[in-house]
Every structure is written in C-alpha cells, then in structure tokens.
Amino acid sequence: MTETGKIEPVLDVSNLTTSFRIGGEWHPAVRGISFSLQPNETLALVGESGCGKSMTALSILGLVPKANGRVEAEHIRFQGKDLSRLPDDEMRKIRGNGISMIFQEPMTSLNPVLPIGFQVVEALRYHQKLSRGEGEKRALELLELVKIPSAKSRFKEYPHQFSGGMRQRVMIAMALACRPKVILADEPTTALDVTIQAQILSLLNELKAETDMSMIFITHNLGVVAALADRVAVMYAGDIVEIAGVNELFARPTHPYTEALMRSVPRSDRDTKTLYSIPGAVPPLTRMPQGCRFAARCELAIDVCRTQNPPLDVLGSGGAHSVRCWVRGNHDLAEMKENADV
Amino acid sequence: MLRFVVRRLIFAIPTLLAVMTVVFVLVRIVPGDPAQTILGDQASAEALQNMRERLGVDRPILEQYVEFMGGALVGDWGESMVTGKPVLAEIARVLPYTIELTVVSLIIGGLIGIPLGAWSALHRNEWIDYVTRVGSLLGLSFPAFVSAILMLIVFSIQLRWLPVISGGDRATFGEWAESLALPALNLGLIMAAYITRVTRSSMLGSLGEDYIRTARAKGVPERVVIWRHGMRNALIPVVTVVGLYLGILIGNSVLTEIVFNRPGLGKLIVGALGQRDYTLLQGLMIIYTFVIVIVNLLTDLTYGLIDPRVKYQ
Numbered sequence: 001m002t003e004t005g006k007i008e009p010v011l012d013v014s015n016l017t018t019s020f021r022i023g024g025e026w027h028p029a030v031r032g033i034s035f036s037l038q039p040n041e042t043l044a045l046v047g048e049s050g051c052g053k054s055m056t057a058l059s060i061l062g063l064v065p066k067a068n069g070r071v072e073a074e075h076i077r078f079q080g081k082d083l084s085r086l087p088d089d090e091m092r093k094i095r096g097n098g099i100s101m102i103f104q105e106p107m108t109s110l111n112p113v114l115p116i117g118f119q120v121v122e123a124l125r126y127h128q129k130l131s132r133g134e135g136e137k138r139a140l141e142l143l144e145l146v147k148i149p150s151a152k153s154r155f156k157e158y159p160h161q162f163s164g165g166m167r168q169r170v171m172i173a174m175a176l177a178c179r180p181k182v183i184l185a186d187e188p189t190t191a192l193d194v195t196i197q198a199q200i201l202s203l204l205n206e207l208k209a210e211t212d213m214s215m216i217f218i219t220h221n222l223g224v225v226a227a228l229a230d231r232v233a234v235m236y237a238g239d240i241v242e243i244a245g246v247n248e249l250f251a252r253p254t255h256p257y258t259e260a261l262m263r264s265v266p267r268s269d270r271d272t273k274t275l276y277s278i279p280g281a282v283p284p285l286t287r288m289p290q291g292c293r294f295a296a297r298c299e300l301a302i303d304v305c306r307t308q309n310p311p312l313d314v315l316g317s318g319g320a321h322s323v324r325c326w327v328r329g330n331h332d333l334a335e336m337k338e339n340a341d342v
Numbered sequence: 343m344l345r346f347v348v349r350r351l352i353f354a355i356p357t358l359l360a361v362m363t364v365v366f367v368l369v370r371i372v373p374g375d376p377a378q379t380i381l382g383d384q385a386s387a388e389a390l391q392n393m394r395e396r397l398g399v400d401r402p403i404l405e406q407y408v409e410f411m412g413g414a415l416v417g418d419w420g421e422s423m424v425t426g427k428p429v430l431a432e433i434a435r436v437l438p439y440t441i442e443l444t445v446v447s448l449i450i451g452g453l454i455g456i457p458l459g460a461w462s463a464l465h466r467n468e469w470i471d472y473v474t475r476v477g478s479l480l481g482l483s484f485p486a487f488v489s490a491i492l493m494l495i496v497f498s499i500q501l502r503w504l505p506v507i508s509g510g511d512r513a514t515f516g517e518w519a520e521s522l523a524l525p526a527l528n529l530g531l532i533m534a535a536y537i538t539r540v541t542r543s544s545m546l547g548s549l550g551e552d553y554i555r556t557a558r559a560k561g562v563p564e565r566v567v568i569w570r571h572g573m574r575n576a577l578i579p580v581v582t583v584v585g586l587y588l589g590i591l592i593g594n595s596v597l598t599e600i601v602f603n604r605p606g607l608g609k610l611i612v613g614a615l616g617q618r619d620y621t622l623l624q625g626l627m628i629i630y631t632f633v634i635v636i637v638n639l640l641t642d643l644t645y646g647l648i649d650p651r652v653k654y655q
C-alpha cells in the first residue's frame with residue numbers, strides 16, 4: 001500500500017507535539033510524532049500507561065484540556081484541512097462527524113442525567129439536518145446496529161440502567177452516528193470483562209468491514225492488536241519507537257521495548273505465573289532523560305543511548321518498518337562513537 | 343410520585359407529634375408564671391387565679407396535654423396569651439408575607455447566583471472569577487440588616503424610587519411589588535451569594551467529567567455542552583444548599599422584616615418570645631417544623647426532576 005504512494009491517506013499527522021504546563025514549565029507528553037492512516041486501515045497505538053496514546057487521539061480532535069495543555073504540529077491533515085490550525089467552530093463540525101472518538105471509560109463517559117436515546121440523537125443533531133422524528137429513527141437504527149437488545153423500549157432509559165458493555169455499545173453507536181471517516185477508539189474494552197471485550201471487538205471488526213472507515217485503535221493489549229490491526233505504532237514516553245505492519249511486527253519485533261512488550265503478553269501456552277513484566281517504570285513528564293527515554297530499562301543500552309535520542313529509522317527498502325533505536329536501527333555505531341566524542 | 347408525596351407526609355406525622363410534645367413540655371418547664379407575666383407584678387391574687395383558669399394552666403398536666411394535642415390536631419391552637427386572638431389566625435395572617443418574601447428571594451438568588459456561578463467557573467482564575475468570588479464572600483459575611491438599611495438609604499431616600507415605609511396597602515400589583523422589592527432584593531442577594539459559590543464549585547466539578555469530553559467529541563456546540571451537560575449535573579448540589587438555606591432564611595428574615603417594617607413569621611416569633619406568649623410560641627414552633635418538612639420534601643422532589651438516578655421508594 002504505502003509503496004505505491006498513490007493512495008491519499010485519510011489522516012496525516014506530521015510532527016505532533018502535545019505539552020502540559022506543570023509547575024510553570026511546558027513538558028511534552030507527545031514528542032513530534034508523525035504517522036498517517038490509510039482508507040479502511042486500522043492502526044493500533046500500543047504502549048504502557050502514560051506514554052501519550054490518549055493525548056495523541058485527543059490532539060487530533062482538539063480536545064486536549066486548554067487550561068494547561070498545548071498542541072503544536074506541522075500539520076494534522078484531514079480532508080484537505082489542517083486540523084491543527086482550524087478555528088473552534090470549524091473543528092466542532094469535524095468532531096463526531098468526520099472523526100469521532102470512543103473513550104476508555106464507559107461508566108463515566110455518558111451523561112448520567114440524559115436518556116441514552118437522546119445522547120445518540122445529539123450526535124446526529126448538530127451535523128445533519130434531520131427532523132426530530134428522523135433523528136430518533138436513525139438513533140434507534142444505530143442502537144440496533146450495535147446490538148442493544150430491545151433498543152426501542154430502552155431508548156428512553158438512562159446510563160445507570162445499562163451495564164458497562166451496553167454503555168460502550170451506546171458510545172459506539174454515538175461514534176458511528178454520522179458515518180465518520182475515522183474512528184479514534186481509546187482502549188474501548190479495557191474497562192470491560194473478558195467476554196464482553198471479545199463481543200465489543202468483534203462488533204467493531206464487523207462494523208469496520210461494512211463501512212469504509214479507518215480506525216486508530218489505542219490499547220496496551222497486544223492480543224487485541226493481533227486480532228484487529230493492520231499496522232502498529234509502538235509508543236514509549238511520547239515517542240513512536242517502532243511502527244510496522246502487524247505481521248511484520250509480530251514476526252520481527254525490533255525495538256527492545258517492543259520485544260519486552262511481546263514477552264509480557266499473557267499466552268495460553270505458557271504459565272501466567274512466569275509472565276514477564278518490564279522492570280522499572282515510564283519516566284514522569286517532568287523528569288524525561290536526555291537520551292533514549294527507554295535507556296534506564298533497556299538491556300541493550302550503550303553509552304550513546306544516554307546522551308542522544310535516536311531518530312526513527314526505516315529498516316530495509318520497503319519503508320514500512322521503522323524503529324527508533326541506536327542498536328537495532330541502521331547505525332554505524334563506530335561512526336556514532338566518533339561523532340559523540342567530537 | 344404522588345404516592346411518594348403522600349408517604350412522606352404520613353412519615354412527617356410522628357415528627358410533628360414529637361415536636362408538639364417537646365414544645366408542650368418546654369413551655370411548661372420554663373420558670374415563671376405565665377399569668378404573672380401577662381398581668382404584671384401588681385396583679386391581685388384573684389386576678390392571677392382568674393387568668394390561670396382562663397389559660398388552663400391550673401389543671402393537671404396530663405389533662406392539659408391531651409387537650410392541647412387534641413385541639414392542635416383539629417386546628418384549635420388556642421388563643422394568644424397577649425392579644426387573645428386565635429393562634430392559627432395570627433400565624434395565617436403573617437404566613438403569606440413570609441412565603442412571598444422567601445419565594446421571591448429564592449428566585450432572585452437563583453437568577454443571579456446560577457449564571458454568575460457558572461460564568462465564574464468558566465473563567466476560572468481570571469479576573470471575572472476573582473471579582474465574583476470576593477463579591478459572593480462579601481455577600482455572605484455582610485449582616486443582613488446593614489445591607490437592608492443601606493438599600494433603604496440608596497433606593498428610598500437618595501433615589502426615591504421606592505417608599506421608605508410601604509403603606510401596607512397591597513391592592514394593586516404595583517403596590518405589592520413596591521412593598522416586596524427591597525426586602526426580597528436584600529435576602530435575594532444573600533441567597534445569590536450562597537448559590538454563586540455552590541454553583542461555581544459544582545460546575546467546576548461537572549465540567550471536568552468524562553461526559554463533558556464526550557459531548558465535545560460529538561461536536562455539540564460549547565453553549566449546549568455547558569448548559570445541558572454541565573449545568574444539569576451541577577444543579578444537584580445547588581438544590582441541596584438551597585434547601586438547607588431556605589429553612590434558615592425563613593427563621594432569619596426577622597431583621598429584614600423589622601428594617602422594612604413588614605409582617606412575617608420572624609417578627610411574630612420575636613414578639614412572642616419577648617412577651618412570653620407561650621401559646622403563640624407553641625403554634626409557631628409547630629408551623630416551623632411543618633415548613634421544614636415541606637421544604638425537605640420539595641428538595642427531594644427537585645432532585646428527582648434533575649437526576650434520574652434518584653428513586654422515590
């Protein structure tokens with residue numbers, strides 16, 4: 001796909017940096033990341049808690065809290081517009097319409113004092129000129145599409161009358177309402193128990209197959225990635241450290257962090273008691289190391305890792321697999337050493 | 343919902359009976375002879391005895407209790423020891439004044455406090471927010487009778503917009519509004535100060551909730567996000583505070599009533615206290631209990647209007 005270079009991406013993010021002001025200083029939570037999303041493609045964003053996955057999605061939609069947050073980008077291109085420079089009212093027309101989002105917390109993401117039917121209608125109302133009756137009819141269809149049992153009779157019920165899984169279905173119905181080109185799914189199943197997770201994932205897969213939408217699927221569960229994604233971007237401390245097609249990534253995980261993530265996936269053929277977990281923790285925003293952010297936890301770290309952050313290098317000739325690592329990227333380490341000495 | 347109201351009123355009956363009993367006992371263990379208080383030190387023994395008989399305080403306590411409770415239940419609350427008029431009639435005369443003052447103050451307080459609180463929350467830590475917070479703090483700590491006098495000076499004496507003492511003539515709407523304007527504004531501003539503060543803090547809370555982000559992510563216009571999604575949820579604590587404050591307001595309006603020379607429960611109770619009018623005091627305390635029961639009931643009903651999670655069991 002990418003090789004032809006002919007297909008226009010639906011979404012193209014270039015050099016996105018999202019920072020927070022903490023104690024009077026700006027600290028980037030997302031550090032100049034770039035990626036693009038092809039039509040009908042699912043790109044998974046994976047990484048540990050706090051690595052900037054949600055902020056990446058929120059930045060695209062312009063929903064980063066304005067009080068202490070700041071988004072900068074070379075561009076975030078969508079349908080010929082640069083979302084990073086769009087005025088508020090223009091941006092509003094894109095939210096929930098061209099790009100919509102499903103959130104991590106189904107229990108708190110719906111308004112407790114409004115009926116769920118109304119909340120779905122609301123997703124249509126400000127983007128499409130529909131009469132009240134038409135809006136309700138379409139909302140009902142959507143609730144049926146996401147398989148809410150007896151949707152008609154539950155239309156006027158409130159969120160507290162629904163289980164977590166059902167609420168997430170309502171969220172999905174809202175996200176799909178205007179047939180968006182891109183869905184940003186931020187860990188839509190993390191808060192749900194395993195069987196419900198599987199149901200929601202297969203629902204998303206079905207819906208994606210039936211429409212031509214693209215999806216950015218945020219998760220820290222590599223099992224989900226294997227089942228759902230076409231391409232995977234691995235994030236660590238605000239950087240994309242590796243990006244590749246899903247088969248390529250599972251066949252040749254290259255970044256030491258990706259390898260560690262793979263080892264920490266629970267597998268049915270192994271004892272879960274011996275499950276590997278990556279020692280150490282993600283550095284906090286206010287204490288980011290100067291060099292490679294993973295250096296403190298990396299078994300392969302060498303001197304240069306602690307002073308300089310490696311660039312994202314393309315591996316091989318296809319251009320589809322990139323990695324950000326001094327050891328595993330295409331670097332002449334001898335030359336590196338010389339340069340570092342200068 | 344009607345069943346809920348009826349049940350709540352039925353549950354209020356034991357409360358009322360208990361309050362009546364306590365009131366009855368209290369009034370009787372207060373030192374001093376009511377007959378002496380009424381007639382003064384110079385009264386003859388015979389006159390005192392006559393008065394005691396008239397008041398019924400010479401009979402056995404249990405008999406008095408049965409008579410008091412029985413009478414109260416059928417609407418006979420006895421006569422005022424001072425004026426001799428029926429207690430219920432005395433209360434009924436001033437009650438409408440108290441109710442109208444309370445309701446209009448509440449409306450003024452809500453109309454000012456809710457938008458101001460929301461505005462302040464939306465401009466958190468900007469100068470608007472600081473001004474509002476300092477202003478509402480002043481409103482809370484300013485003595486009601488001082489602001490009442492200031493209002494009289496400004497609006498009645500300086501600007502001459504309103505009469506200093508409303509004649510008590512309330513035949514037309516204009517006269518009614520004139521007599522109510524300043525007292526209601528005075529209490530309304532205090533109410534507004536309370537409401538502004540709660541609205542601000544609960545609005546800050548609700549605007550930080552996940553469902554607000556969801557609403558924005560759907561492309562709902564900001565105005566709708568704030569009022570429909572933010573305010574609906576923020577109102578729940580506001581109702582609680584209003585409910586609590588309303589009870590206090592009804593009791594504390596006495597200084598406002600005195601400054602503006604209008605009748606009301608507050609003034610009646612102070613008068614009854616000063617003159618040891620025990621029968622009137624009894625009646626007033628029962629009425630207060632009843633008012634509190636009603637205010638609590640209305641508060642709970644309002645919760646139900648705002649929040650679907652509230653169930654009327």
Ligand SMILES: Nc1ncnc2c1ncn2[C@@H]1O[C@H](COP(=O)(O)OP(=O)(O)OP(=O)(O)O)[C@@H](O)[C@H]1O
Pocket residue numbers: 020021022029047048049050051052053054055056065068069220284285
């Ligand atoms: N409002 C905020 N103010 C300050 N820092 C913030 C704020 N929101 C997020 N951050 C920081 O930004 C970083 C990235 O957060 P983000 O929510 O994107 O993580 P995530 O990858 O989605 O993690 P999770 O898996 O826990 O959802 C974190 O270090 C977080 O502490």
Ligand code: SF4
Pocket residue numbers: 255256257292293294295296298299300301302305310324325326327328
């Ligand atoms: S750059 Fe160095 S520290 Fe960073 S992942 Fe590669 S080897 Fe490890």
Ligand SMILES: [Mg+2]
Pocket residue numbers: 053054055104186
């Ligand atoms: Mg997140």
